[in-house]
Amino acid sequence: MISACGRRPIMAVLAAGVLTGRAMRAWSESTFPMKPVRILVGFAPGGFTDYCAIIPGASGVVGAGLARYLAAHRDWRVIGLARRAPRERLEYPVISVDLTDAAACRARLGGLTGVTHVLYCARAAHAAPVKEPIDVNVAMLRNVLDAVEPAAGGSEHVHILQGSKVYGSDLGPYKTPAKESDARVAENNWYYAQEDLLIERSRGKRWSWSASRPHAVTEREPGIARSIAKLIAVYAAISKELGEPLCFPGTAGSFNALYQCVDITLLARAIAWISTAPACANQAFNVTNGDFIRWANLWPSFAQFFGMHVGPVKTVCLAEAMADKAPVWDRIVRKHGLRRTPYDKATVWSYGDFNFRRGYDVMSCTLKLRQAGFGDCLDTGRMFLEHFAHFRQQHVIPRAARAASIVRTHGGVGMKKTFIAPPMLMPAVFMSQSSGTADYPERNQTDCC
Ligand SMILES: NC(=O)c1ccc[n+]([C@@H]2O[C@H](COP(=O)([O-])OP(=O)(O)OC[C@H]3O[C@@H](n4cnc5c(N)ncnc54)[C@H](OP(=O)(O)O)[C@@H]3O)[C@@H](O)[C@H]2O)c1
Numbered sequence: 001m002i003s004a005c006g007r008r009p010i011m012a013v014l015a016a017g018v019l020t021g022r023a024m025r026a027w028s029e030s031t032f033p034m035k036p037v038r039i040l041v042g043f044a045p046g047g048f049t050d051y052c053a054i055i056p057g058a059s060g061v062v063g064a065g066l067a068r069y070l071a072a073h074r075d076w077r078v079i080g081l082a083r084r085a086p087r088e089r090l091e092y093p094v095i096s097v098d099l100t101d102a103a104a105c106r107a108r109l110g111g112l113t114g115v116t117h118v119l120y121c122a123r124a125a126h127a128a129p130v131k132e133p134i135d136v137n138v139a140m141l142r143n144v145l146d147a148v149e150p151a152a153g154g155s156e157h158v159h160i161l162q163g164s165k166v167y168g169s170d171l172g173p174y175k176t177p178a179k180e181s182d183a184r185v186a187e188n189n190w191y192y193a194q195e196d197l198l199i200e201r202s203r204g205k206r207w208s209w210s211a212s213r214p215h216a217v218t219e220r221e222p223g224i225a226r227s228i229a230k231l232i233a234v235y236a237a238i239s240k241e242l243g244e245p246l247c248f249p250g251t252a253g254s255f256n257a258l259y260q261c262v263d264i265t266l267l268a269r270a271i272a273w274i275s276t277a278p279a280c281a282n283q284a285f286n287v288t289n290g291d292f293i294r295w296a297n298l299w300p301s302f303a304q305f306f307g308m309h310v311g312p313v314k315t316v317c318l319a320e321a322m323a324d325k326a327p328v329w330d331r332i333v334r335k336h337g338l339r340r341t342p343y344d345k346a347t348v349w350s351y352g353d354f355n356f357r358r359g360y361d362v363m364s365c366t367l368k369l370r371q372a373g374f375g376d377c378l379d380t381g382r383m384f385l386e387h388f389a390h391f392r393q394q395h396v397i398p399r400a401a402r403a404a405s406i407v408r409t410h411g412g413v414g415m416k417k418t419f420i421a422p423p424m425l426m427p428a429v430f431m432s433q434s435s436g437t438a439d440y441p442e443r444n445q446t447d448c449c
Helices: 008-015 021-031 061-071 102-109 134-151 190-202 228-241 252-256 264-276 295-306 326-336 349-356 367-372 380-393
Strands: 051-056 076-082 094-096 117-120 157-161 208-214 246-248 283-287 310-313 402-409 412-419
Touching: 051 061, 051 134, 061 076, 061 264, 094 102, 102 134, 117 134, 117 264, 134 190, 157 190, 157 264, 190 208, 208 264, 228 246, 228 295, 228 326, 228 349, 228 380, 246 295, 252 295, 264 283, 264 367, 283 367, 295 310, 295 380
Parallel strands: 051 076, 051 117, 076 094, 117 157, 157 208, 208 283, 246 310
Antiparallel strands: 402 412
């Protein structure tokens, strides 16, 4: 049951686990004429290193963004793993496999001889407030390693995703800014268990491991529902339709506390860099945009962007308060000719409750990553405004409303129909002092958020 851009004959071949070397190349060149999956290890004749990454969790928020980024990069070949086949046509193959099933992993991944990197972005399904299961998450990672390691003789690196929960950020106020060298918290979690598995398993091997620790990964792809930018944009559209100002729906404590986010493309660049920089081997790195925000400081610019007044903090449980707003959303979609996004796919309200109700500072220090040589950073306020502008351009949320405004005309001051101007948007380019950016030239320039 392999999904490779919906080409079923290929599925059977891959499922049999016999697709190796030349066969893989021949298959990929006929399947993806625009971008063949070349399985090369070490140095190609042209003198550049060519990596082949499998990305478990390729349909998730982080995995999809990472796969999209690497697939557009000439040094990387990507194979995604997930249970569900993606609906859209992708530039890389996705193998459908249940990572909890060791036999299925061996059968479907055992033939992938050219894998150099496992960039592990999967996480077992869970529903808050239930803790993410440790044993299932560790078993999933182990099953991937058991299947890939014997076949991929040239494997170089395994990268896992962690998060600021590694510092206990979900347990209550904690020591901030959190550093990678901080002691583990008393409560066990799956991040520690996966890291311990890699430490143990990589001992004496030629491959190394690393971990990234992002927080509040933010996406601008319209299809990704679990993104704070999308949540705020949909919330603003509904509030405006109801004639309400833009109130902060979380707690006053969260409104004023320090917080952090990371843009998915910056995170993808960091993961690629960490996973290939020898100096980063066998270590973990915090990865955020590099600045700290207070929602209280950003909210007025958000309201201005959406053409709304700033309202007071109005603490609600979004999952409950927004549960009955589907008719409002459908009305907005019809009225503004937006792309048809079912309400339950538009955003994940409980994710807003998770992000807006902490009431204490959430801060990770990113000095270690910068001192290791990766200097990309991003202005988080501008990132949000750019994501909102992208949603408008993609017809995900309404365009700016027409309004009467005073403008200076040739004859003096007059009334004229015009658009309310959003705050000036400069491209939120990655500021980098590192070789991290230069090492990864893009096929095009559009992936900066
Ligand atoms: N999102 C964030 O804001 C954020 C912040 C900090 C850290 N992180 C870390 O980033 C990592 C990825 O998080 P995420 O938010 O991107 O996760 P996610 O969106 O929930 O995606 C999870 C992925 O795992 C796959 N998966 C789950 N069970 C599977 C199974 N049995 N077999 C095969 N695939 C399975 C899912 O695909 P199928 O369901 O199709 O199988 C999906 O692709 C995690 O380590 C997380 O802690 C994320």
